[in-house]
Amino acid sequence: MPTHSPSRRSLLKAGLAVAGALALGPFDALASPRERPALVVLWLNGGPAGLFNSADAFLANGAFDVRSGNVRALGHRLYVDAASLGALPAVALAHMAAVPFRHGLYSHNDARVAMLQSGPRSQLLRMAAALPASPLPCVIVNRLGVPVGVAADPPAERGIVCQHVGAFADAGLAAAALGGIRHAYGVTPGRTAVDDLPATFAAVEALVRADAGVVFAQVAFTGREDRQFDTHHDDGGKLARQIMAPITPGLSVFLQRMLTLRGRNVVTLLTGEFSRTLPGADHAKGGTATVIGKYVRTGSAGRQLPDGSPPEDAAAPEALWAYLAAALRVDGATPFGAHPHPQLLV
Secondary structure: OOOOHHHHHHHHHHHHHHHHHHHHHHHHHOOOOOOOOEEEEEEOOOOOOOOOOOOOHHOOOOHOOOOHEEEEEEOOOOEEOOOOOHOOHHHHHHHEEEEEEEEEOOHHHHHHHHHHHEEOOOHHHHHHHOOOOEEEEEEEEEOOOOOOOOOOOOOOOEEEOEEEEEEEOHHOHHHHHHHHHHHHOOEEEOOOOOOOOOHHHHHHHHHOOOOOEEEEOOOOOOOOEEEEEEOOOOOOHHHHHHOOHHHHHHHHHHHHHHHHOOOOOEEEEEEEOOOOOOOOOOOOEEEEEEOOOOOOOOOOOOOOOOOOOOOOOOOHHHHHHHHHHHHHOOOOOOOOOOOHHHHEOO
């Protein structure tokens, strides 16, 4: 990919602004008081490098092999890896935000708990309890379950507990309705288990269409199953990009279909427990999450530092959940309080 000149970058920003305006039009037409919110959490276990959603932090020093030729500028200070997040459909690029967080923790397990729990309580269940009533309020998809260290059976919230989907028969839709969804992701005919990437995306979509409230799935099936993105000594970013590469095509299909789904406000969160610092692609004490949804305004709440650490003023993970609740347009007060990113909502 050639290096962007200033004039080309200006044209790119202008084109994205037009794309954003075009994308907002149909959304406004589809929005209604009956629009059902759904949160999809796609967990990148082990902690992905900030090269994906805070790429401008590394343009000056070339860390993680970030160069002007492999970065895409989306506007409002958001720079992403061109081959992964930058290759997503236009409707996703027009509604994507990078939200940094800081928890101050080093170990995988502690950082995971900080992201997915509030004390012993599950953030997934807390969000599910704040959403409209659903036959499938909180669902964990595929055999990977929740990451190691996070409570697999957390306390119920308003009677809501986590349900697990390990087979298409559990996904809440009739076989006839599932056929088209399975085909969209290239699920092998006859496959019944949700135990690979195409099946995972198909099951998540089926659950959203079956009115699920919160859906959680790990989507990386390469490397160690307890920490797929634990890419130590990957200062060039080669391994991180290899792990992300098979995820991007299915994610593209999923986002295109979900962002244009009538009667739904689907918000997708991509995050892990932290990002990677330099040298050595070690554990940062925080990271940057990517949020995509029809009421998300494209931009960044703050870029990572040149060593991969989150910005000094990054909020605690609770603020990320508060932002997600706002993007979901949860009615009334939410259990997560106010969020600090109003500029990233439309």
